[in-house]
Amino acid sequence: MEYDVAIVGAGAAGIAAARTLVAQHRSVILLEASSRLGGRGCTIGLAGMPIDFGCGWLHSADRNPLVGIGEQAGFTIVRGTSAWxxxxxxxxxxxxxxxxxxxxxxxxxxxxxxxxxxxxxxxxxxxxxxxxxxxxxxxxxxxxxxxxxxxxxxxxxxxxxxxxxxNWRVREGYGTLLSASLPQLDLRLGTPVRGIANDGRGVRLDTGRGTVEARAAIVTISTNLLASGAIALGASANEHLHAATQLPLGLxxxxxxxxxxxxxxxxxxxxxxxxxxxxxxxxxxxxxxxxxxxxxxxxxxxxxxxxxxxxxxxxxxxxxxxxxxxxxxxxxxxxxxxxxxxxxxxINGSYSHALPGHAGARAILARPIEERIFFAGEATHPTDFSTAHGAWQSGIRAANEVIDSRP
CATH class of the missing domain: 3.90.660.10 (Polyamine Oxidase; Chain A, domain 2)
Structure with missing residues (x-):
């Protein structure tokens, strides 16, 4: 089966891209290397409590789109100042x-x-x-x-x-909110993508479970993973890979x-x-x-x-x-x-920062390759990087780029 879009990575960016594309009636497959949704949004139950191991604060909450999404889905958004x-x-x-x-x-x-x-x-x-x-x-x-x-x-x-x-919070856990936001689609957990090739008519994604074909792909993996060469993208991605090295994940x-x-x-x-x-x-x-x-x-x-x-x-x-x-x-x-x-x-880290002299790497990483391979993730956002809502917004941006390109 050929999909309209294959999304690599089921963190905030991948989930937001999936929602945007499904709402436009595109056929989507979401490929996630790990065994869970959410990426760096990860809520774990410990001693009967929802504990956020990853992102936990709805930063810039007055303009954070996940506030409204969470409230609409019945999550408890806790407003007010923090004690930080x-x-x-x-x-x-x-x-x-x-x-x-x-x-x-x-x-x-x-x-x-x-x-x-x-x-x-x-x-x-x-x-x-x-x-x-x-x-x-x-x-x-x-x-x-x-x-x-x-x-x-x-x-x-x-x-x-x-x-x-x-800066507000979600009582049930930020990771829980992100995971609950995924629409109905073809989801494959435990499926790392090893390579993406553009054959001029579409893309082929090589995974440990066979090849997936789609008209376009959105890559949302972390900069550390991208820079490591975990996904072979070919020579046309050299600028992107170099940009990823200039945007390492802090800790x-x-x-x-x-x-x-x-x-x-x-x-x-x-x-x-x-x-x-x-x-x-x-x-x-x-x-x-x-x-x-x-x-x-x-x-x-x-x-x-x-x-x-x-x-x-x-x-x-x-x-x-x-x-x-x-x-x-x-x-x-x-x-x-x-x-x-x-x-x-x-994942291999927390959130991105630009090394001195390399703030422009974010714009490079956000560019599509040949109108077939698109990029999203917090590191591609020009101002809201290092946040879940920045990743979310980047996923919407990449999905709209795919729609506008009519692959």
Whole structure:
């Protein structure tokens, strides 16, 4: 059977592309290498709770299309401000220090806007020997999944200028919302695509389960996977593969701790472990009132914890919390699990950032090849990269490109 469109990858971009094409009555096959939907949107049930191992916040929620989609499907969208910028009871980070650190980050952002370094390297705008440089590096790790040394200023500003301050959540889990959004179509899980060839009349996709023929293909895999050569695309894709190497996935990981004595912790509160350590964890306490702490690590901190494994990462989290809350807290916490996105097959990282001097790689990666092979995914969005809604919007864009090309 020949399909109108074959979509490679069942994350947010692939699901959005599928919805758009099915709504236009195109025949679609969705090929996913792993055994599940959602990609980097991954909700797992732990201790009876829906836990988001991947994306968890509806960023720029006032313009995020997944808010309306979720509400229409009956999901619970929780509005309001988060506790991310707070430090519970000022523990280890009093109001004066917090204000000074916040001012240092604001000053860095202002320098990036007003006098960006010629190198396009964000770390070159840090204050020399600045007291809060480690704090700024930690924030970059959380936001970008990468240290300021590896971050393009132009790329960072493209996101920063477009983002809004509204960050909401979905109680049932972001990954659950994404997976539930898939329309009826031919879905094949556990089916990695090894190669895509354009024969002039359509495309042939080689998989471990035979060849799939379609009039066009939309490729939504991560930049790390694309750059690895996991899918053979031929010489016509050389520019795209090079662009993918300039848009590597940063790293952001989570460790989850079950609270055995919930009354000891206030719901919806937050702590940063050590604001003077660029590898420190950011701890969200009792989200949705659940008896759990979500420990979040980004950039070099996440890389360090991936090397030592989830168990050691949980021990590190408990050590940081005990330093703030007292040693008695150790008996009130139990490791539940954690993510290791760098080691996750068929993804190999968290979300993309442009290396210094290479912000233009996003536009290159988004270009179709010979009006037959199209690309989507968060890394192809010009401003909302690193988010699920950016991936979603890119899937719609690629689907409309296919429709307009009339393959």
């Amino acid at each position: 910028t707070e430090q519970w009871r000022g523990l280890g980070f009093d109001a004066e220090e917090k204000a000074a650190a916040g001012d240092a980050w604001a000053a860095l952002e202002q320098r990036l806007h007003d006098s960006p370094p010629a190198s396009d390297r964000a770390s070159d705008a840090l204050a020399p020997a600045g007291e809060w440089n480690a704090f700024c590096r930690a924030l970059s790790g959380y936001m970008n999944g990468a240290d300021l040394d590896r971050l393009s200023v132009a790329d960072f500003l493209a996101y920063d200028d477009a983002a809004t301050e509204y 952001a990981d989570k460790v989850f701790l079950e609270i055995l004595a919930p009354e000891a912790f206030e719901t919806e509160t937050h702590l940063i472990g050590n604001p003077r350590d660029p590898n420190t964890g950011s701890y969200y306490i009792r989200p949705f009132g659940m008896p759990v702490i979500e420990a979040f690590y980004g950039g070099p901190g996440a890389d360090m914890l991936e090397r030592v494994g989830v168990s050691e990462a949980a021990r590190f989290a408990i050590d940081e919390l005990a330093a703030l809350l007292g040693s008695e807290v150790r008996a009130k916490l139990r490791p539940l699990g954690g993510s290791q996105w760098c080691r996750t097959d068929w």
